[in-house]
Amino acid sequence: GNSVTQMEGPVTLSEEAFLTINCTYTATGYPSLFWYVQYPGEGLQLLLKATKADDKGSNKGFEATYRKETTSFHLEKGSVQVSDSAVYFCALIPTDSWGKLQFGAGTQVVVTP
Amino acid sequence: NAGVTQTPKFQVLKTGQSMTLQCAQDMNHNSMYWYRQDPGMGLRLIYYSASEGTTDKGEVPNGYNVSRLNKREFSLRLESAAPSQTSVYFCASRPEGLYNYGYTFGSGTRLTVV
Numbered sequence: 001g002n003s004v005t006q007m008e009g010p011v012t013l014s015e016e017a018f019l020t021i022n023c024t025y026t027a028t029g030y031p032s033l034f035w036y037v038q039y040p041g042e043g044l045q046l047l048l049k050a051t052k053a054d055d056k057g058s059n060k061g062f063e064a065t066y067r068k069e070t071t072s073f074h075l076e077k078g079s080v081q082v083s084d085s086a087v088y089f090c091a092l093i094p095t096d097s098w099g100k101l102q103f104g105a106g107t108q109v110v111v112t113p
Numbered sequence: 114n115a116g117v118t119q120t121p122k123f124q125v126l127k128t129g130q131s132m133t134l135q136c137a138q139d140m141n142h143n144s145m146y147w148y149r150q151d152p153g154m155g156l157r158l159i160y161y162s163a164s165e166g167t168t169d170k171g172e173v174p175n176g177y178n179v180s181r182l183n184k185r186e187f188s189l190r191l192e193s194a195a196p197s198q199t200s201v202y203f204c205a206s207r208p209e210g211l212y213n214y215g216y217t218f219g220s221g222t223r224l225t226v227v
Contacts, residue, residue, distance in 0.1 A: 004155075043117075043203055043218040044156075089155060099144060099207060100171065101216060103155035 002027040002094045006104035009087075013080055013111050021075040021107045023064075023090035031092040033057075033066055033073040034101070038087045047075075047088070085111045115139055119204050119219035126194045126226045134189040134222050136204030143209035145187035146171075146216070147179060149200040156203065162187055164209070194226045 007022040025031065032051045036044040048057030053068035064075045073090060090104040120135045138145065143164045148156040158171030162181040176198060178190045187206075191198060201223050205216040 043220040044205075044216075045218070046216070100146070100158055100161060101156075101205075103157075105153050105155045 002031070002092065002102050004090050004092055004102060004104035006088075006090050006107050008105075009108035011107060011109045013109070015082055015111055015113055016079045017111075019075070019077045019080045019084070019109065021088055021090075021109070023073045023075065023104060025071050025073065025090070025092050027071075027092055027094050029095035030068070031094045033064075034091045034093070035062070035064055035073070035075050036089040036091060036103075038089065038106070040086070044089065080109075080111045082111050082113055085109060117204055117206055117217050117219035119202075119222050121222060122220070123223050124225070126191075126224065128195060128226060130194050131190065131192050132194065133191075134202055134204075134224075135186070136188065136219060137186045138204075138206040138217070139185065140206060140208075140217065141184070142206035142217070143184070144207050145181065146205045146207075147177075147187070147189045148203045148205065149173065150203060150221070151200050159189065159202075191224075194224075196226045198224065199226045200224060 003026045034049045035047040037047045038044050048059040050057040050066035056065045062077045087106045087108045089106045091101050117138045146161040147159040150156045157173050160179040162168045165184045180188045201221045203221050204219040207216045
């Protein structure tokens with residue numbers, strides 16, 4: 001079946017540090033891949049997406065590249081801010097589904113001043 | 114503001130009580146979804162509705178029922194609440210046919226069953 005695996009958190013960083021959150025997936029065909037962010041007390045917001053191999057999604061200084069050969073979609077940001085403290089979810093929509101999003105467990109990121 | 118609206122935001126139930134979680138979207142989306150969020154497990158799909166008049170089970174449907182009242186509204190009902198249903202519930206919608214655009218989520222309902 002389809003699945004998404006993320007690195008466990010919490011990840012604690014100092015402001016301006018480099019952030020990487022690993023995400024790997026299992027799926028048939030060519031799923032669409034997403035990163036969602038959840039700020040404290042809020043719902044999920046789409047952060048970025050990629051729909052085919054080698055696509056790079058980017059938004060708000062975050063980037064992730066769709067790597068078919070390693071089935072990965074790692075999230076990176078070069079210099080984090082306190083406001084980036086949130087829970088980050090990697091997700092996919094399989095090609096054989098009714099557009100049903102499937103999520104990883106989420107990774108909490110805490111950025112300290 | 115356009116988006117997905119969920120009510121209530123918080124609810125405490127006693128075991129065995131029933132309740133309905135409401136969800137409405139004003140983006141003319143065809144597909145709507147109910148997820149539950151539990152620590153360390155991400156979001157899991159309970160039920161979804163691909164279009165008005167249709168509903169289907171997701172990954173964890175037991176103990177829940179849904180109604181797609183019209184294109185805008187998709188409600189989730191707990192007939193006899195159990196402590197295992199303590200969770201945060203999110204409703205979401207997406208446009209038909211646009212698999213690449215992701216979903217719009219509501220702000221969630223935090224439910225505690227005691």
